[in-house]
Amino acid sequence: MVNTNAKYRLSGRNRTKILLLTIFLLTALLFSLDIILGSVTIKLKDIFDVLLNKSDSEIYSVIVKFRIPKAITALLVGVSLSVSGLQMQTIFRNPMAGPYVLGISSGASLGVAVLILGFSDYFTAKSLELLGNWSLAAASWAGAGIVMVIIMLISIKIKDILAILILGIMLSGGISSIVSIMQYFSSETMLKSYVIWTMGSLGNVSSEQLEVMALCIAAGLIISIFSLKMLNAILLGETYAETLGVNIKKARILVFVSTSLLAGTVTAFCGPVGFIGIAVPHIARMIFKTSDHRVLLPSVIFAGASLMLISDIISQLPGSERVLPVNAVTSLIGIPVVIWVILKTRKYA
């Protein structure tokens, strides 16, 4: 008979808590390092002096106007790309899914390209600011959303992991061709605005843009919280999820809105950033050894933020005047993880 005294204990809870605390502290440390390190290394003492006294020194303007917003941007980018990657990998049941690989980021750039190259006839070189940050973000969401819908519809029919991956690459390729054609037909000023946008990096985000970004990403994260329980069941596949009472359509819509918001917003203000979204969820699963999205969400938030902060620190080449494009750094960090995952999941291909 059933031993009613025997209780099922959830395993590994303490381990999870310790790991979460560790990774949170790591994020905080990297955040501080990102502010301290740069072409000029600033002493920690100076930072506190500046923040407390608000002296109008040169250091003050470097820290407050440049380094802190950049660190916050890095944090937001890391968080939102990783969370959208996590959701996409589960909803597509594809370990290779991510906003960059599946062309969601390209879709967002298409949205921006259409906005800048198509509708900015009257804008001057300063067009981006006149255009408004919200319209830029909205154009990105629309572009990201369209690609997301295409991928979702096709992935209902085609379950093959590599086929979906190739589809994502095709979509990215197609989109960049469309953008090139648009560039060809656009005027010099428009082209200039667009090129400035494509070079967008973590450091070019204005404080107004940062506000818009933070709001949108917060919205995307809150929506993602409501999909967590469903995502756990969807790991079993749609048939089993359905028999457990999951409303698959609702889950798809939640993930669709959340990822379009998250990945779209990041792309709108920072340009496409590759491989964070695909790599971070795998790193989190490896460290936390769980498939429970209620644990994975906070883990990818901190792991994503940390990885993006590390990438930013590296891209600054501390102590030197040169700066690397951050996308190159994230790719170099992310690609080995992706290759590891391909080797690990070869049996499903």
Place this chain on the structure above:
Amino acid sequence: MIFNKKDTVIELKSLTTGYRKRGALYPLVGPVNISAQSGEFIAIIGRNGIGKSTLLKTIAGLLKPLEGDVIIKRKKITEYRRNELAVKTAYVSTEQIRADSMKVGELVELGRYPYTSWTGRLSETDQEKIFFAMEKTGILDLRDRFINELSDGERQKAMIARVIAQDTDILIMDEPVAFLDIKNKYEIMHLLRSLSDEQNKTIIFSGHDLTLIMEQCDRIWLIADRTIYDGAPEDLVLNGLMNKLFDDSSFKFSERDATFSTRREYLADIKINGEGIYKFWTIKALNRGGFRAVSHETTDSVTVDKDADGFYWIYKSKIAESPKLRTIHALLQWIRRVPEND
């Protein structure tokens, strides 16, 4: 013995099942009228592609009936919301789970999905049900193992633990013992049988292990000729329905020992002298070798007997007699060699 109250839990009413493709209907089974009571342990048998899975999926609410209705607990399945049905019916098939970092414990916990709030937090009751399911299937020790590291038998037990944790009155299982070794097949069948006996659950499953099914199930739904033949295993045997599992006449179901054998011309008749279990298995071996065992006198005979060293076989034909052969294998080799000695 206490008999549980029998209620009709599943009714198939003029049900036609099959699949739809580009708007066209492809019916496989039906129309059928049949029902299942609480606590029944029902096996669905039939040839591959005959519509077993489609029927099971339709009963589980995963496919829409082409015509007619599935009625679960006096309510049409189409009138249930997904989450209402999830506390009535659980479903498990041979479909593999591809979640890489999922642990056995996490898999079984998902069985409580229909009962938890949107946060997924497990209550005391939930944790007790999970414990019971894992204990019953004997996988408590596997709790922290990743499911993709399990053997086939362990993985199937974990999948079954998940539906036990779901604690529904109806369990629908598509080939729950496929790909398992004999030990695991028997363990899982016993487990399912005990669930229907002790907890009054209605279990409908499909399978191909006829001997096992005939031994464990009170009721078989045999799918053939686009309909369901319903009855106790013995009824189906005595009515000659088991032969419907084959579409041609080269195989024949043996009413005596629930096996199938090819119909063919026998090479010769052999008389068997001997007793008991040794005689039984000798007959089996000779049948397989193409000889018919008879009890009347013939030119050829096999004698099974025992001496101080144990059992032995002697084969005698009109031209030769074998020495004492100590195994059936040796006996068969000797018989096959005889014509060359002519």
